[in-house]
Amino acid sequence: xxxxxxxxxxxxxxxxxxxxxxxxxxxxxxxxxxxxxxxxxxxxxxxxxxxxxxxxxxxxxxxxxxxxxxxxxxxxxxxxxxxxxxxxxxxxxxxxxxxxxxxx
Numbered sequence: 001x002x003x004x005x006x007x008x009x010x011x012x013x014x015x016x017x018x019x020x021x022x023x024x025x026x027x028x029x030x031x032x033x034x035x036x037x038x039x040x041x042x043x044x045x046x047x048x049x050x051x052x053x054x055x056x057x058x059x060x061x062x063x064x065x066x067x068x069x070x071x072x073x074x075x076x077x078x079x080x081x082x083x084x085x086x087x088x089x090x091x092x093x094x095x096x097x098x099x100x101x102x103x104x
Contacts, residue, residue, distance in 0.1 A: 003053070003060040006032060011070055018070060024061065 001009070010017060010027050017024040033046040042050070064070050088099055 003056045004064065007057065007060045007064050008070075011064065018065060018072065019076060021061075025057075028057065 006028070010024060010031060013031075014023075014027045017027050029042060029046075029050060033042055033050055065072065084103075088096060091099055
């Protein structure tokens with residue numbers, strides 16, 4: 001399977017994972033490295049193979065999430081920005097300057 005096919009497989013089998021990268025990659029590891037087992041473990045070789053392939057899978061995920069079938073609802077996408085603003089408000093003035101420099 002190509003990276004795009006793997007990403008679509010996970011998004012179709014677990015649609016809630018499109019809202020959370022950590023959940024997506026956990027399901028990805030369980031399906032493709034841990035043979036679908038819910039109990040999570042991974043060997044060192046599997047872990048190295050996952051990280052070797054990670055950038056390609058992440059790129060495929062970003063591209064697929066732009067497709068109309070997998071696109072986030074507008075309100076969910078707007079929620080990301082709200083959470084970022086809420087987080088920013090918890091920072092000190094020095095941290096806000098660093099945050100703005102890095103993310104805006």
